[in-house]
Amino acid sequence: MEIHVKRVRQGKNSTLSEFYIDNEFSCYGLEDSVRDEKIKGSTAIPAGRYKLAFRRYGGMNSRYKKLFPDFHRGMIQLMDVPNYSYIYIHMGNDFSDTSGCLLVGKTVKHFQKEHEYEIRQSKKAYVSVYKRLCAVMEKGEVYLVISNNF
Secondary structure, eight states, X not given: OEEEEEXXXXXXXXXXXXXXXXXXXXXXXXXXXXXXXXXXXXXXXXXXXXEEEEEOOSHHHHHHHHHOTTTOOSEEEEOOOTTOOOEEEEOOSSGGGTTTSEEEESEEEEETTTTEEEEXXXXXXXXXXXXXXXXXXXXXOOEXXXXXXX
16 A cells, blocks of 8 residues: 655745545645755655554654553654665654654644744644554555655
8 A cells, every 4th residue: 555745835944745545635744855965854755655664662662652552553664765764754843843754733834934834733643644554554565655746
């Protein structure tokens, strides 16, 4: 199965996307800026197709396990991203929360003066996306496809 993240807007330091599961809009995504040259912790994930897998150890996994003890099975990680490691789908609101990962949220805020994007209701989006992804990952391989549509 393929999940699609379609990048639709770029801010000064942020990249806004739309997250689709089963070809249906699920939520918004937020990453750092798309750059030709990687800056550690400040560059969006390269466009491409990446297998999703669970990472069941590490500090972030421990924190999320405490936050969501009823359903957390591990951090959802994008595998084999060239020149990147530990790329997760997680909660957060603005580019300073990403550290090179993909954030999810239900609503968007655009700051015109600063030309930046933020996402809101991240916890609500994360719980919904996480549960849906877990369900499809149990059935077989799942890939996340990131494309630039701006």
